[in-house]
Amino acid sequence: MPILGIGTYLLSNAQAKNSVYWALRDGYRLIDTARIYGNEEGVGRGIKKAIDEGFVTREEIFVTTKMWTSDFNNGAAAIQGSLSRLGLDYIDLMILHHSQPSNDVTAYKAMETAVSEGKLRSIGLSNYYTPSDFDRLVNATTITPALLQNETHPYHQSKEMKAHLKQYGTVMESWFPLGGRGNTTTLFNDKTISSIAAAHNKTSAQIILRWHLQAGNIVIPGSSNEAHIAENYNIFDFKLTDEEMQRLTDIDKNTRFASY
Numbered sequence: 001m002p003i004l005g006i007g008t009y010l011l012s013n014a015q016a017k018n019s020v021y022w023a024l025r026d027g028y029r030l031i032d033t034a035r036i037y038g039n040e041e042g043v044g045r046g047i048k049k050a051i052d053e054g055f056v057t058r059e060e061i062f063v064t065t066k067m068w069t070s071d072f073n074n075g076a077a078a079i080q081g082s083l084s085r086l087g088l089d090y091i092d093l094m095i096l097h098h099s100q101p102s103n104d105v106t107a108y109k110a111m112e113t114a115v116s117e118g119k120l121r122s123i124g125l126s127n128y129y130t131p132s133d134f135d136r137l138v139n140a141t142t143i144t145p146a147l148l149q150n151e152t153h154p155y156h157q158s159k160e161m162k163a164h165l166k167q168y169g170t171v172m173e174s175w176f177p178l179g180g181r182g183n184t185t186t187l188f189n190d191k192t193i194s195s196i197a198a199a200h201n202k203t204s205a206q207i208i209l210r211w212h213l214q215a216g217n218i219v220i221p222g223s224s225n226e227a228h229i230a231e232n233y234n235i236f237d238f239k240l241t242d243e244e245m246q247r248l249t250d251i252d253k254n255t256r257f258a259s260y
């Protein structure tokens with residue numbers, strides 16, 4: 001899957017349409033949405049516009065959406081609903097939005113069925129924060145989660161979960177990669193991050209995103225701003241040194257910004 005994508009949390013349908021369109025035009029091939037964001041239709045319209053204008057084909061892009069917890073007992077209908085709101089005949093990756101021990105196995109099995117029907121290409125999880133919770137789901141199901149999407153950024157580097165995922169070949173995807181809407185200045189003004197940014201003549205956002213990629217995290221920065229979307233993609237013309245990566249590893253506080 002593509003390693004850098006556009007996130008759409010808190011974007012309206014109109015904003016999501018624009019952000020997805022700008023991102024695909026700029027070279028992004030990965031899109032992240034969720035039923036609970038209420039913007040799958042806007043995301044679908046952005047995809048359609050980019051395809052209609054010849055920037056991409058459906059096969060070149062990778063669309064992720066998430067099944068919300070209140071849909072877990074009606075997984076098949078939830079999958080169908082996302083397909084129709086997105087205007088797609090398959091989804092590249094669907095993930096369960098949150099751990100919910102009472103019925104997440106049921107929901108995951110509905111996704112497994114949809115894989116066999118060709119409606120979903122791959123499946124995974126989001127918001128499983130302990131190895132035992134992750135293993136609980138894995139041990140009760142058949143298809144190994146392709147991906148785990150958790151809050152991950154320089155102050156919460158998810159080291160324990162990433163080490164645990166290795167045995168499964170499951171990849172970590174970072175949400176709140178920049179700290180999340182309302183928290184970004186905390187990371188942007190961090191002395192280590194901003195000094196590395198100055199050394200490379202890049203922005204703090206670009207340094208953080210480059211850190212995610214070099215640390216092996218798939219990353220989906222959210223943005224409704226055309227210039228930010230272009231800036232966030234412009235991170236493939238430089239490399240952080242081993243020493244800079246170590247300095248960034250060292251600022252981990254193992255603390256999250258979100259409380260959910």
Ligand SMILES: NC(=O)c1ccc[n+]([C@@H]2O[C@H](COP(=O)([O-])OP(=O)(O)OC[C@H]3O[C@@H](n4cnc5c(N)ncnc54)[C@H](OP(=O)(O)O)[C@@H]3O)[C@@H](O)[C@H]2O)c1
Nearest residue numbers: 007008009175176177178179180181205221222223224225
């Ligand atoms: N699974 C989950 O539970 C979960 C939870 C949260 C998020 N997510 C997913 O992960 C994605 C990323 O998280 P997020 O969007 O919440 O937070 P984020 O990517 O850490 O931060 C988004 C914030 O950063 C700003 N920003 C983006 N690029 C910037 C730049 N180059 N310079 C300055 N500011 C910049 C955005 O403002 P502008 O709009 O002005 O650019 C927005 O305020 C979401 O969009 C969503 O798809 C998943």
